Each structure stands twice: as structure tokens, then as C-alpha cells.
Amino acid sequence: MPPAGVKKGSKRARQYEHIKESAKDAGASEKRAEEKAARTVNRERARAGETQTASASSLRGKSSSARGGERSHDDPTKQELYDRAKQVGIEGRSTMTKAQLKGALGRKRG
Numbered sequence: 573m574p575p576a577g578v579k580k581g582s583k584r585a586r587q588y589e590h591i592k593e594s595a596k597d598a599g600a601s602e603k604r605a606e607e608k609a610a611r612t613v614n615r616e617r618a619r620a621g622e623t624q625t626a627s628a629s630s631l632r633g634k635s636s637s638a639r640g641g642e643r644s645h646d647d648p649t650k651q652e653l654y655d656r657a658k659q660v661g662i663e664g665r666s667t668m669t670k671a672q673l674k675g676a677l678g679r680k681r682g
Contacts (some may be wrong), residue, residue: 575610577623584622596607612636630666 595605618626653673657665
């Protein structure tokens with residue numbers, strides 16, 4: 573369901589559904605996909621002047637359409653990195669930070 577203030581069948585409602593489906597296809601849960609889509613649509617509505625108020629952070633930086641997919645990847649969680657490190661057989665993984673796990677996995681691949 574699109575965020576409040578978005579009419580059914582409107583451009584923003586279609587945008588919401590598209591973003592939600594893309595996030596789900598990328599592996600996000602239903603709840604996370606809905607949240608991501610709602611935040612994006614609300615930010616775009618604020619930039620276009622379609623809302624009565626807009627936070628400063630909604631108006632900063634490039635719009636999602638201008639960004640063209642930069643930052644569209646979701647960063648793996650520490651648990652996901654840990655699980656991958658376990659599969660690969662990296663020693664000392666239980667005491668590593670997320671950054672250390674990323675580094676160790678990167679060295680193991682290369």
C-alpha cells in the first residue's frame with residue numbers, strides 16, 4: 573500500500589509498486605521492500621513540491637532518478653558476512669568486526 577497522500581493509480585503509486593518489486597527481487601523482505609519504496613516515494617514527492625512540508629534531508633543530494641542506480645545495492649549484514657566466512661573457512665571470524673569480515677572475504681576471493 574503506497575504512503576498516505578498518494579492516490580491509487582497515480583504516477584507515485586506506480587513508482588511505489590515498481591520500487592517495492594525491485595527491492596523484493598533483490599532479496600529484501602516484504603516489510604523492508606515496502607519501507608524502502610515508501611521512503612523513496614515520499615522523498616521524491618517532497619522534492620517535487622507535492623507535500624506541504626519537507627525535511628532538509630529529503631531535499632539534499634541527487635534525486636534517485638538522477639543517481640541512476642548508484643547505491644542501489646544493499647550492504648550485506650554482519651551476520652551474512654559471518655555466515656559466508658564460515659562457509660569459506662576463515663579462522664577467527666567470531667571476533668572480527670564487519671569491516672574485518674569484509675576484508676577477509678575480499679582477500680579469500682582474490
